[in-house]
Amino acid sequence: MTGERPRPLLWRLVRGFAMFWWDFLIGDTPELFIAALVTIGVVAALSHLWHLNGVAVIALPALATAALGLSVRRALRSERRPK
Amino acid sequence: MIGAVTGSTGVVVLVGAVFLACAVEMVEALTIVLAVGHTRGWRSAFEGTAVALVVLAALVAVFGPAMVRVPLSVLRLVVGGVLLIFGMQWLRKAILRSSGFKAMHDEDAIYRAKVAELESAGATQRDRIAFVMAFKGVFLEGLEVVITVLTLGTSAHRLGLASTVAAIAVVLVGIVGVVVAKQLSNVPENAMKMGVGVLLVSYGTFWTGEGLRVRWPGNDVMLVGFVVLYVAVTWTLVAYLKHERRTREVAA
Numbered sequence: 001m002t003g004e005r006p007r008p009l010l011w012r013l014v015r016g017f018a019m020f021w022w023d024f025l026i027g028d029t030p031e032l033f034i035a036a037l038v039t040i041g042v043v044a045a046l047s048h049l050w051h052l053n054g055v056a057v058i059a060l061p062a063l064a065t066a067a068l069g070l071s072v073r074r075a076l077r078s079e080r081r082p083k
Numbered sequence: 084m085i086g087a088v089t090g091s092t093g094v095v096v097l098v099g100a101v102f103l104a105c106a107v108e109m110v111e112a113l114t115i116v117l118a119v120g121h122t123r124g125w126r127s128a129f130e131g132t133a134v135a136l137v138v139l140a141a142l143v144a145v146f147g148p149a150m151v152r153v154p155l156s157v158l159r160l161v162v163g164g165v166l167l168i169f170g171m172q173w174l175r176k177a178i179l180r181s182s183g184f185k186a187m188h189d190e191d192a193i194y195r196a197k198v199a200e201l202e203s204a205g206a207t208q209r210d211r212i213a214f215v216m217a218f219k220g221v222f223l224e225g226l227e228v229v230i231t232v233l234t235l236g237t238s239a240h241r242l243g244l245a246s247t248v249a250a251i252a253v254v255l256v257g258i259v260g261v262v263v264a265k266q267l268s269n270v271p272e273n274a275m276k277m278g279v280g281v282l283l284v285s286y287g288t289f290w291t292g293e294g295l296r297v298r299w300p301g302n303d304v305m306l307v308g309f310v311v312l313y314v315a316v317t318w319t320l321v322a323y324l325k326h327e328r329r330t331r332e333v334a335a
Binding site: 024037053064067071 | 167179230287292297299309313327
């Protein structure tokens with residue numbers, strides 16, 4: 001007996017839902033989540049503030065590619081680190 | 084004529100992305116259901132699966148029409164962002180697996196682990212453990228299918244097509260899985276995951292841009308350009324990582 005009262009069903013459902021989205025979007029790659037937000041911010045600025053559609057066309061896939069490369073590099077670094 | 088070509092390009096990429104994503108998730112769900120069925124009996128496995136499918140269908144019925152009402156630019160921006168993150172996660176994992184820096188997803192090992200877990204648990208009258216495990220396996224993998232179908236389907240205004248393709252993928256993998264039973268490890272899952280990753284990132288890039296009102300040269304045809312770009316990026320990263328791995332092995 002731990003003496004802990006079981007949580008209400010609604011609380012468990014909400015927590016499970018939040019945990020699912022956390023794992024789905026962030027999980028063990030928070031850098032990809034942050035990179036996607038930065039990409040959206042940069043492209044929004046290029047497109048809406050400075051009206052540079054041509055630059056936005058190149059910047060969006062370029063930033064996504066850079067994010068992927070950096071995330072793979074991060075995985076390599078953590079592999080190299082002594083455990 | 085140009086409109087028809089650009090429209091069909093989008094449809095081909097949509098069908099490919101939905102089919103591959105659903106097939107991969109179905110393989111993972113089926114592994115769990117087969118482990119439950121073989122170990123604890125098929126009744127609880129089928130009950131858990133059926134209840135999970137009903138809940139998933141209800142989610143599609145509720146959120147599908149609701150998502151159609153969201154303004155298209157907002158929907159495409161949110162969906163594009165989600166697909167970009169989700170696709171990059173898949174692609175990163177597939178690249179690391181393909182280059183040997185991460186262990187391959189071994190369905191046989193997962194099957195054995197689930198069987199051991201189920202065998203160690205005591206049996207109850209209505210086998211709640213088997214029911215819950217089958218339900219969770221199907222529901223969690225199915226939820227990813229639902230998100231893929233809803234996001235891709237609604238953004239492309241082709242929810243019906245996306246749902247049909249998903250259903251075909253689920254049924255096909257189900258039939259193949261039942262026929263080959265425990266040989267799901269033969270499915271080239273990593274190659275499929277890599278393909279899905281490329282398609283999701285391509286769609287994610289395209290719709291994020293559409294949501295931000297970026298005017299893509301060639302409209303939908305740009306999707307093919309993104310697919311080619313991300314295939315090249317993936318190939319380059321895998322080649323670089325394989326070289327890096329060989330260098331490390333020589334140094335060690």
